[in-house]
Amino acid sequence: MNLLLSEEQKLLQQTLRTFVDKEIRPHAAEIDRERRFPVENVRRCADMSLMGIMVPQEHGGSGMDALSYTIVIEELSRACATTGVIVSVNNSLVCAPLLAYGSKEQKEKYLKPLAAGEMLGCFALTEPNAGSDAAALRTRAEKKGRDYLLSGNKVFVTNGTAADVALVFASTDLSKKHKGISAFIVESGFPGFRRGREERKLGITASGSREIVLDRCQVPAANLLGAEGEGLKIALSTLDGGRVGIAAQAVGIAQAVLDEGIRYSQQRVQFGKPISEFQAIQWMLADIATETEAARLLTYRAARAEESQQRYSYEASVAKLFASETAMRAATKGVQILGGYGYVSDYPMERYFRDAKVTEIYEGTSEIQRLVIAEHVLKDGAS
Ligand SMILES: Cc1cc2nc3c(=O)[nH]c(=O)nc-3n(C[C@H](O)[C@H](O)[C@H](O)COP(=O)(O)OP(=O)(O)OC[C@H]3O[C@@H](n4cnc5c(N)ncnc54)[C@H](O)[C@@H]3O)c2cc1C
Structure with missing residues (x-):
C-alpha cells in the first residue's frame, strides 16, 4: 500500500512496471554480460517520454514533478540499474542544469532534443586527479576570439560512449581555483573532442563509462552555460x-x-x-x-x-x-x-x-x- 502517491503517480508507477517488464527486464542480464551500451533502451525510454521527465513540455519534456521522477528511476533500476543510471544522468545531470541555467537559444538547440530523447547527454566533471575534490580539476578553457579551446581529460563519464552532448567543466583561470571554473555545452562532433578508454567495471557494466579527451576542443562562446566562473x-x-x-x-x-x-x-x-x-x-x-x-x-x-x-x-x-x-x-x-x-x-x-x-x-x-x-x-x- 502506498499512501504517499497521488492517483496520477500510482498510474505512472503501474504503467512503468508494465513497460519495464516487457521492454527492459528481459534484456538486463544480456547487456550486463556483454557490457554493451543499450542504445535500444534509450530509444524505448524516449518513446515513453522518460528522457526529460521534469522538463516542461514547451522545452520538449514531460513536465512531471520530482516525485514522479523518482518513481521512474526506481522502476527502471528495479529491472536494470544500468538503464536507470543512463536515464538518470540525462535527466538530472544534463537536462536539469540546461533548464536552470541555459539561455533561450541553448534551451532550443540542446534542451529540447535532449528532453525528447533525440540526443543523449553526459556530465563530465571528474578527472584523474579530481574526484571528490572536484574543484581541483585541471581542464583548461582558453578564450580565443569567439570560441573557447578546451584541453584536458575527463574520466568515468556515464553515457560517454554514446552521448551527443557533454556538459564539461573547465577552468578559464586556474589561479582563481573554484571561482575560475565554468560549464560548457560540448557537442561530440566539435573539433578536438575524442572518446577515450571505456572502463571495465564491477557493476552497471553497460552504462558506457568513458574517458573524454579534449584536445584544444573548439567550443563556441555561445555554449558557455551560465556565466564565466559559475561552473x-x-x-x-x-x-x-x-x-x-x-x-x-x-x-x-x-x-x-x-x-x-x-x-x-x-x-x-x-x-x-x-x-x-x-x-x-x-x-x-x-x-x-x-x-x-x-x-x-x-x-x-x-x-x-x-x-x-x-x-x-x-x-x-x-x-x-x-x-x-x-x-x-x-x-x-x-x-x-x-x-x-x-x-x-x-x-x-x-x-x-x-x-x-x-x-x-x-x-x-x-x-x-x-x-x-x-x-x-x-x-x-x-x-
Ligand atoms: C561507474 C561510475 C560512473 C561515474 N559517472 C560519472 C559521470 O558521469 N560524471 C562524472 O563527472 N563522474 C562520474 N563518476 C566519478 C565519481 O563521481 C567519482 O568516482 C567519485 O566522486 C569519487 O571520486 P574518486 O573516484 O576520484 O575517489 P576519491 O575522491 O579519490 O576518493 C577515494 C576515497 O577517499 C574518500 N575521501 C575523499 N575525500 C574525502 C574527504 N574529504 N573526507 C573523507 N573521505 C574522503 C572517498 O570517500 C573514497 O572513499 C563515476 C564513477 C563511477 C565509478
Missing part, C-alpha cells in the same frame, strides 16, 4: 538533484533484491521445507523490506524538498547515503538467501550485488554525503 556552483546544485536520482536507483536495486529473495526462498526446499519457513531467512527478508521502505520514504522526502524551490542538499544527501547503504546491505543479505546460487550469474542476485556498490560511490561517495550532512546539522541543527 562549480552549477555542478554542485546539479548534483543535489542527481543524488535524489541515485537514491531512487538504490531503492530500485534494494526492491529487486527483496523481490528475488522472496521468490527464491519460497521455491527452494531444504530439510523438507521451503527455506522461507526458516526464521533466519524470514529475518533477513524483514530487514531488507524495512530498510527499503525507509530509504524510499527518505527519497520521496528529498524529491518533495527539491520541488520546494529551496536548498535541499541536506535532504538529498541523507536520502542518497541511506538508500545506497541500504541497497548494499540488502544485496549482501540477498546473496546469502540464495546461498551458492546467489554467487553465480544464472540468477540476478549477483548482478544486484555488483550494481548496488556504485551507488555508494558516484555523485559523491558516502563519506562526502556524511560531510554534507554533518556540516548541515552542525550549522542548522537537525531538521
Whole structure:
C-alpha cells in the first residue's frame, strides 16, 4: 500500500512496471554480460517520454514533478540499474542544469532534443586527479576570439560512449581555483573532442563509462552555460538533484533484491521445507523490506524538498547515503538467501550485488554525503 502517491503517480508507477517488464527486464542480464551500451533502451525510454521527465513540455519534456521522477528511476533500476543510471544522468545531470541555467537559444538547440530523447547527454566533471575534490580539476578553457579551446581529460563519464552532448567543466583561470571554473555545452562532433578508454567495471557494466579527451576542443562562446566562473556552483546544485536520482536507483536495486529473495526462498526446499519457513531467512527478508521502505520514504522526502524551490542538499544527501547503504546491505543479505546460487550469474542476485556498490560511490561517495550532512546539522541543527 502506498499512501504517499497521488492517483496520477500510482498510474505512472503501474504503467512503468508494465513497460519495464516487457521492454527492459528481459534484456538486463544480456547487456550486463556483454557490457554493451543499450542504445535500444534509450530509444524505448524516449518513446515513453522518460528522457526529460521534469522538463516542461514547451522545452520538449514531460513536465512531471520530482516525485514522479523518482518513481521512474526506481522502476527502471528495479529491472536494470544500468538503464536507470543512463536515464538518470540525462535527466538530472544534463537536462536539469540546461533548464536552470541555459539561455533561450541553448534551451532550443540542446534542451529540447535532449528532453525528447533525440540526443543523449553526459556530465563530465571528474578527472584523474579530481574526484571528490572536484574543484581541483585541471581542464583548461582558453578564450580565443569567439570560441573557447578546451584541453584536458575527463574520466568515468556515464553515457560517454554514446552521448551527443557533454556538459564539461573547465577552468578559464586556474589561479582563481573554484571561482575560475565554468560549464560548457560540448557537442561530440566539435573539433578536438575524442572518446577515450571505456572502463571495465564491477557493476552497471553497460552504462558506457568513458574517458573524454579534449584536445584544444573548439567550443563556441555561445555554449558557455551560465556565466564565466559559475561552473562549480552549477555542478554542485546539479548534483543535489542527481543524488535524489541515485537514491531512487538504490531503492530500485534494494526492491529487486527483496523481490528475488522472496521468490527464491519460497521455491527452494531444504530439510523438507521451503527455506522461507526458516526464521533466519524470514529475518533477513524483514530487514531488507524495512530498510527499503525507509530509504524510499527518505527519497520521496528529498524529491518533495527539491520541488520546494529551496536548498535541499541536506535532504538529498541523507536520502542518497541511506538508500545506497541500504541497497548494499540488502544485496549482501540477498546473496546469502540464495546461498551458492546467489554467487553465480544464472540468477540476478549477483548482478544486484555488483550494481548496488556504485551507488555508494558516484555523485559523491558516502563519506562526502556524511560531510554534507554533518556540516548541515552542525550549522542548522537537525531538521
Ligand atoms: C561507474 C561510475 C560512473 C561515474 N559517472 C560519472 C559521470 O558521469 N560524471 C562524472 O563527472 N563522474 C562520474 N563518476 C566519478 C565519481 O563521481 C567519482 O568516482 C567519485 O566522486 C569519487 O571520486 P574518486 O573516484 O576520484 O575517489 P576519491 O575522491 O579519490 O576518493 C577515494 C576515497 O577517499 C574518500 N575521501 C575523499 N575525500 C574525502 C574527504 N574529504 N573526507 C573523507 N573521505 C574522503 C572517498 O570517500 C573514497 O572513499 C563515476 C564513477 C563511477 C565509478
